[in-house]
Amino acid sequence: MSTGYDGVAVAVPVSWGYTKRSHHGAAYFLAGALRELLARSGLDKAAVDGLAVSSFTLAPDTAVGFTQYAGVSPRWLEHIPTGGACGVVALRRAARAVQCGDADVVACLAGDTANFGSFRGLMQNFSSMSRDFVYPHGAGGPNASFALIAEHYMRAYGAGREDFGRIAVSQRANAGPVPHALLRRPMSLDDYLAARPVAEPIHLLDCVMPCAGAEAFLVMSTERARALGLPHARVLGAIERHNAFPDDPVQYRGGWLYDRDALYDQAGIGPADMDFLQTYDDYPVISMMQIEDLGFCAKGEGPAFVRAHDLTVGGDFPHNTCGGQLSVGQAGAAGGYIGLVEALRQLTGQAAGTPVEAARHGLVSGFGMINYDRGLCTAAAVLGEGGS
Incomplete structure (x- = not known):
């Protein structure tokens, strides 16, 4: 049986920090995308009570380590290591969290760095x-x-x-x-x-x-998106x-x-x-x-x-x-x-x-x-x- 996604909105498209090489780590790019989401939505950081993170070069940290770096305290958290499927998977799982009340606003983030050692390390340990x-x-x-x-x-x-x-x-x-x-x-x-x-x-x-950069979006109810005046x-x-x-x-x-x-x-x-x-x-x-x-x-x-x-x-x-x-x-x-x-x-x-x-x-x-x-x-x- 197919269960729909009624009442779920996705908003605030962000592409941030694209560059061919960087000495910054993955957390820098993820944090930059999160900061852009907050600035463009008008939300306070505390309003984001859900977080989904995808990254290859954030290791040895995962999504939970990033919460400390970013100073967020979500009640719903996903680390999604599914590569090229991670955007849709993050959307799907965040949508279900919003539908069942496990989170009100979910920030979905993906980002990685790129330097002369990062790609080699990724391939060696893929x-x-x-x-x-x-x-x-x-x-x-x-x-x-x-x-x-x-x-x-x-x-x-x-x-x-x-x-x-x-x-x-x-x-x-x-x-x-x-x-x-x-x-x-x-x-x-x-x-x-x-x-x-x-x-x-x-x-x-x-x-x-291969390059460095980050992508992000917010998932919330359609009512919340309308109340915030966000195109969604x-x-x-x-x-x-x-x-x-x-x-x-x-x-x-x-x-x-x-x-x-x-x-x-x-x-x-x-x-x-x-x-x-x-x-x-x-x-x-x-x-x-x-x-x-x-x-x-x-x-x-x-x-x-x-x-x-x-x-x-x-x-x-x-x-x-x-x-x-x-x-x-x-x-x-x-x-x-x-x-x-x-x-x-x-x-x-x-x-x-x-x-x-x-x-x-x-x-x-x-x-x-x-x-x-x-x-x-x-x-x-x-x-x-x-x-x-």
Whole structure:
């Protein structure tokens, strides 16, 4: 049975501190995002009685350690280590907390630092499965795992590199006017195709650029959001699933397939009603997988779909409208929040770049925690305009 999210609002989209390198720790970026949430909402710190935190480089601390750094005392607390799915998972769990009265206002934060040692340390300690089954073969990160997924997809469904390139090129165009995007220089399909190989068929412009920064939003009741005069979106539906389809020899689908009918039942609308789609885009093949598994086309029809549609903000299928991680940068776990924060901006008239005309509904999906040969975490949410 699908249980809805009536009465829950999401407000105050924040992207903070984006930079290629920083000597500051993760707590600095998380605290900066929290400070921005308070300043823009007009709330006192004491009014925030719920906190959800995602970060890779906050370790050895977790969310509870951050409460002391930030001087907050929540009665509801979540540490959400689900990588690229963390934004939707945080929203989903915070929404339930608000619905049952466990918290009135939840600050959802994700952020990480980036320096010459942070990425190496993250890769060395990412998971025991990666340490034992991937690294001994000379692979120092996720590129080889996603190369396996991309190559399998290309062989199974006839996708070419130019099909993945259409996703990357459209996102770069979307990022052009976005102030915090770190990669805004125009990119052509020829530029994409000419990029040097990293792990065939993955080339340089298939890969996100690690950076430092933070993303954040607030979750509260719609009544509270209206009383505060905050532009907000309504949570119409949300799902999460972990370790889906473990018997697939190579991942070619995600947990969205399990639960998408429940998602659309909760929302009362379907794929045709979405004014934009924000997918988790650590590599273009994963975005294509989400387009299929969320019901915009059938499995294997992703290449034809991206050839037939304009994915830019002004096109007939606006996708990753701020440029996604491929152009904004991947600030660790904050990459799992980018799509949700951008969806909130689009639905509340606060677009950082180009607004999607007359946007009323949007779909956000997440994908995270690549282990050996697959991402373990999937999630999705439907948001609707909510007013102020």
